[in-house]
Amino acid sequence: MIDRHPCFNREAHGRFGRIHLPVAARCNIACGFCDRRYACVNESRPGVTAGLLSPEEACELALRAAARLSGLSVAGIAGPGDPLANPAETFETLRLIRKVLPHLLLCLSSNGLALPEAAKEIADLGVGHMTVTVNAVNPAIGARIYRRVQGPDGPLSGEEGASLLLERQEVGIRRLKALGLTIKVNTVIVPEINEFHVAAIAERVADWGASLMNCIPLIPVPGTPLGVYPEPGHERMTRVRAQAEAFLPQMRHCARCRADALGLLGESGVIGDMRMPSEGRGTEKAEVSESLSA
Secondary structure, X not given: OHHHOOOOOHXXXXXXXXXXXXXXXXXXXXXXXXXXXXXXXXXXXXXXXXXXXXXXXXXXXXXXXXXXXXXXXXXXXXOEOOHHHOHHHHHHHHHHHHHHOOOOXXXXXXXXXXXXXHHHHXXXXXXEEEEEEOOOOOHHHHOOOEEEEEEOXXXXXXXXXXXXXXXXXXXXXXXXXXXXXXXXXXXXXXXXXXXXXXXXXXXXXXHHOOOEEEEEEOOOOOOOOOOOOOOOOHHHHHHHHHHHXXXXXXXXXXXXXXXXXXXXXXXXXXXXXXXXXXXXXXXXXXXXXXXXXX
8 A cells, every 4th residue: 555655655656646635624732833724725834725625525526536637546634623633524534535435545644632542443444544743752842842732621731731642642653553554753843942852753653653754844834933943954854854764764755735735746736626616614715714713
């Protein structure tokens, strides 16, 4: 299956494409670099989508994309929030895709907070690839990255929130590994905060069961707490990846895709190009922004 997944296999990214289905609006943590309130067709970064889809709309668009794009091999859910903070929408979409497009690989991306409870259902639905974003394995560093983490009794912040997230990421990744999934870990590199911590992250998540790591340079978003930090340049990223590679193979062809990306990695296609249905939850910026505020 790795042979057909363009994110997990560099050799596949020029031949096989993916579709990201934006059915997951809500998120259960707040990262200091993230602002999901944008619904701009010209902004290309994770967390951005031109609209939200119901599971039925997502399935319709996946069918349309598969008919038009011969190299489509993966259907994934990567936001604009966290798929596992939207379990009903996420799992129904996966069920529908598995039924009508059984040849497509299924893929999810998550921060891992809700992963322990969801791991078995993810595996039962036939998801073969999972990406978990782990930005720190030291709660003191995590506290500088995460503004809020949803705990069982309410929001947590600081080291308490970062500790809970880290604990659940470990449990979740270990469970997925035991269930036979292939796991990639994404790490957003924030200069001066976690750039010298990445080798420690790689060593830890390799022990948990991850088989690939993707170090992603920060995209500074104005108005966010971490928007004042610069985007790490090529020299910085080369050093970080070389250090992490001592423990895990590195993905170096990431396109930092939108939540509604379509086609080959590096192309600018979005599912809006497939003429999203006019019915359903709509694509107006104000409507999408309101939905993403949760």
